[in-house]
Amino acid sequence: MPVPPSSGRLQWTDVPPLLRALLETALGAPVAEAVTPGGGFGHQLAAALRLDGGRRVFVKAAPDDDPLTGANVHEAAVLDALPPGAPAPDLLGVHHAASWTAVVIAHLDGPHPDLSPRSGDAGQTWALLDKLTSSPAPAPYAEAVRAKPSTAAALHGWNELLTAPPADLDPVARDRLPQLAELEASWPTLAHGDRIVHADLRADNMVRDHDRGVTFVDWAHATTGPACIDAASLAPQLVLAGHAPADVARLLRDHPATANSPGTTTAYLAALTGHWHRNARQPAPPGAPGLRAYQHRAAAAGLALLRHRLR
Ligand SMILES: Nc1ncnc2c1ncn2[C@@H]1O[C@H](COP(=O)(O)OP(=O)(O)OP(=O)(O)O)[C@@H](O)[C@H]1O
Ligand SMILES: [Mg+2]
Known part of the structure; x- marks a missing residue:
């Protein structure tokens, strides 16, 4: 190779x-x-x-x-x-x-969407997720993803950080490590569902096509699962794009894909944020120069949202 x-x-x-x-x-x-x-x-x-x-x-x-x-x-x-x-x-x-x-x-023709508060692209993306998750995945899709284990279901990180908390861990996470590890541990059993899940939703995995509008690309991790996964993945991306965490937390609470499953949504967000916190501290893999810096930023965004969901 x-x-x-x-x-x-x-x-x-x-x-x-x-x-x-x-x-x-x-x-x-x-x-x-x-x-x-x-x-x-x-x-x-x-x-x-x-x-x-x-x-x-x-x-x-x-x-x-x-x-x-x-x-x-x-x-x-x-x-x-x-x-x-x-x-x-x-x-x-x-x-x-x-x-x-x-x-x-x-080929899709256009830039990545602008997920910042000044653009309508974030609203369009929430609407796409509502439509995509409002009914079960059709049989051909379920069959296409059946054999591949879901990478979303395997997300974790807090369990390792709990064992050996890094010195630079945000105090917000440090104070809640047992709770975060417990939430994350509950995620794999909640990760099952019959909805279409893209499972890697970020602005750079979307193109705002001149004709079609916001379109999702990079379906390499696609799976079936609970409706909340993509909406809960989008939320920290909006924080990274400049939205106030409190505003995004409200949207997440009220969106049709997440409103009816607050526990599953929080467990997923905890697992995703734990994954970022753990992986950001690993050595950089070859061929991915910006990955660890991105994961540090995403880890902070995920934690900012979790603060609004944890008691
Ligand atoms: N159908 C398409 N038409 C035009 N541009 C696209 C299309 N699909 C992807 N892109 C652009 O190419 C970039 C890389 O594509 P993609 O994300 O599918 O590759 P990847 O190697 O799987 O990415 P990653 O590094 O996220 O794993 C995207 O960020 C997007 O800008
Ligand atoms: Mg990509």
Whole structure:
């Protein structure tokens, strides 16, 4: 397996020539330009390809012995199985050559949404989550995600921090460590449900497409679960984007995806925040230069929200 780049992503020219040729044949035109968008922490190829003639597609690719290929193949199956009208781009194809796999996805045109208070994008995202979680996932989607264990269900961190609290741990967390660890321990049994869950909702996993509006991308962790997961994931992202934690806590309390399951929502938020607090203190993985700094910020945002939910 090629060593992932120590900073940034694999490029189109890193893809084996055999797979590049196969893709160009399948797409019906040579690639004129490959643009790697900003956003995300992965090391694989994730690029917008502009073909001769002007058409654009989005491609994710990695060697077959890279775990990201399994994630990409899962994402392809999910995109294929999401119900019509879901806020996701269409799958265009999956291609294998030279022990690499490429997933080709319809290109979305636009920036990441602006989740700050001055934009309407956050409101649009809450509305999308209401629609996405208001009824059970259709059977083809449930089947597509059945075999893959949910990464959301496995989130944890407070248990380890309780054993050896780091010196720089926020006093708010330090004072509540046993409670946070207990909430987190309750999460795995609450993590089951029949709703569509994206499970990695951040602004950089969304595109505000000029035609479609806010659309979710990067469905690599998609699963089924309780309706609250994506709304509770969005909440700390809004704090990071500048919303007051008290305002977001109110939205979380009242949103249709979370209002009826306050206990499950709090347990998930505790597990997610514990994951951030623990992982932010781990050594940085190769190919993901901004990850630990992001996790420190996200850990603080999650804790600011938990303060409003814990007694
Ligand atoms: N269909 C698409 N059309 C246009 N741009 C896209 C599309 N899908 C993703 N992007 C952009 O490419 C970036 C990387 O894509 P994506 O998040 O799917 O890759 P990833 O390697 O799984 O990311 P991560 O690092 O989050 O694991 C996104 O942040 C987004 O800006
Ligand atoms: Mg991403």
